[in-house]
Amino acid sequence: MSTTGTGEAASGTGAVEMEGAALAFGDRTLWSGLDLRVEPGEFVAVLGPNGSGKTTLLKVLLGLQALSAGTVRVAGTAPGKGNHRVGYVPQQRAMDQQLTLRGRDLVGLGLDGDRWGTGLRGMRARRRKVDEAVESVGATSYASSPVGVLSGGEQQRLRVAQALIGEPDLLLCDEPLASLDLTHQRTVTELIERRRRETGTAVLFVTHEINPVLPHVDRVLYLVGGRFLIGTPSEVMTSETLTELYGAPVEVVRVGGQIHVAGAQSALCEDTVHHHEHDHTEPV
């Protein structure tokens, strides 16, 4: 990868370039024919019901999952090759209660957890950076508690700090707002938005709820049952387009600058039987 750390890749190189990308497990196709180009500094929200392949899309971009067809490049190279420039907020899962690890240690791993050697030099600068990152997500009061005993929302804020402290050029967030209350949803969203504005970090933001990020979203990728739509929120989030995408009546209501999608859940009832949970194991 030819980045200089400024976040701006060489001209013509997108943060993410996918062409004709398809992914299938056995005879089940998650999505196919996906052309997606994300520019540096662009904020793309990824929406869709459970099991539509949002997490798997991020795995592809991390180089943890190969495509069945098509090509993918991240910052101009094969995915997985420049992962220290990619920040990742994984979909929430409980952490082991017994871990000998404080919140601040989790954040610190995002800074230099992938480096070899002792890292004893520069400890002071490291401590300051970790303190700042912890502070920025409002986690100072519990940063010294064991991570295993923190609530889901508290862990989630630490994870955002962990992803941002590495100063990524591409940020992949898998439902980072889940289990956060409205105040903290705003804190986290604004942090990510600031990173994007100030350093041109591209953001792929998987979410169930578009409203908390709506003011920042440039484009929406909407995945439903093997089909998808890409466009600006005003293009994608209309009754006509979503009805066509779901293949069932869906009503999009706009109230006070917010978008509410009605009928999407029931439209999916017959479709959600075999993917009710995202508890498949990580490829470790």
Add this chain to the structure above:
Amino acid sequence: MDKLFDVELTARLLQLDFVLMALGAAAVLGLVAGALGPLIVMRRMSFAVHGTAELAFTGAAAALLLGIGVSYGALAGAVIAALLLGLLGGRESERDSVIGVILSFGLGLGVLLLWFYDGRSSNKFGILVGQIVAIEQQDLELLVGSAVVVLIVLAVIYRPLLFATVDPAVAVARGVPVRWLSPLFAVLVGVATALGVQIVGALLVVALMVTPAAAAARVTSSPWRATVLAVVFAEAAALGGIVLSLAPGAPVSFFVTAISFTIYLVCRVIAYLRGRQRSLRDLSGSDSPRAAVRPS
């Protein structure tokens, strides 16, 4: 009973060469065991340590029979065990039973090998429960050499290893080579185990490799502090055990495990008292809006 704590006799024995040699070996082992311990505990490898130690016993028994140094036999056995466990026990769900399978076969094989051996029977007993008095100059050299290698490798891989241990999903995403860090760590643990087998014996290695770290984890949640504490606890158990065993001439293993166990109990009590203090403070109208630690 006053034989148990005869200070004068202990002081005199402490000047003997073989005692000093034993203390040197124990100090080295304590350092390595304490350094690896917290990661062993977090990776849930206590049973793997036990299994590896049994195979170190098999290797030592084979070495005894063949007339090569017991240290080399133990080392070979433990490293083979670590590789086997790494290869066969990749899946979490399978690891436990694979260790049981390998452990029992190795132990059985070792018993057969010892049956063939018709040298001094104290040697046989020694590799099961420790034979600190038998540490010789060349053993000590091998011990120090392997310990240095283990510590250097650990220092180099420490951060990625910790990352892969506590947060595998993100570690993988950041390009940490989780796949080969696990077997590499297993080999480090194997080497350390082989060292331990010669001092406290195959059956008791866990007292130095696991107990000190488990105790440390009770009183701190900082990985760095836990490592320092585990080293201190392991040294206390290993060195203290030898010193206490001198005057009565009783088995070292008892004292090592007893000290180690006592430290563990004390740490649990401290953790309990702290937890109670905290919940009392929270109950009596705490100033902080949230409890620092929730009940599990």
